[in-house]
Amino acid sequence: MIKTLIFDFGDVFINLDKKGAMQNALTIFEVDTFPDELSQMNHRYEMGLISTREFLNFYMSKFPKLDETIILNAWNCILKDFPKHRLEFLKQLRNDGNFDIILLSNTNELHIDWIKNEVDFFEDFKQCFHKFYLSHKINLRKPNADIYEFVLNQNKLNPNECLFVDDLEENTKSAAKLGINTWNINPETDDVTQLFEVNNHLF
Structure with a gap:
């Protein structure tokens, strides 16, 4: 029982819009496939092992042409x-x-x-x-x-x-x-x- x-x-x-969010990320980051390094960082953030500030700073250091707002929008666009x-x-x-x-x-x-x-x-x-x-x-x-x-x-x-x-x-x-x-x-x-x-x- x-x-x-x-x-x-x-x-x-x-x-959720998983496919749309992934395609959006690939376009914004100008990559063909999502790098393992980013997936591992996402998992660490999801587990609370790094702070939101550390997470955003990581992405801005990897993609210096993008500002924080663009990264935030890319991260949250999966939510419907x-x-x-x-x-x-x-x-x-x-x-x-x-x-x-x-x-x-x-x-x-x-x-x-x-x-x-x-x-x-x-x-x-x-x-x-x-x-x-x-x-x-x-x-x-x-x-x-x-x-x-x-x-x-x-x-x-x-x-x-x-x-x-x-x-x-x-x-x-x-x-x-x-x-x-x-x-x-x-x-x-x-x-x-x-x-x-x-x-x-x-x-």
């Missing part, structure tokens, strides 16, 4: 709309009281600041969760196993009683190896509000 629901944030609740019906679904879940509800997201400081400013119901959204874990706050990131172990241990959870919802297969595969039930949601065809319809075999 599922007792705990663990949700990702991006492309589960808030819509947050359909209100997903918030209402989440509120109903919380009000029903049948599950503990946890957010587990690879989210950095710049992105969460943008969301706080642009999504006027962010605090309502946050209040729906019993625990709200952002990668830059806990210094861990998916798909590394230690982030799932952290959540399980911190909340004394049985993995077989958890359902983890994430749009990236590498993340759900990693969680599944620990015995966690998973739904690899497809943002192009699925909506989180279909949770019980798609996963009725678990409830």
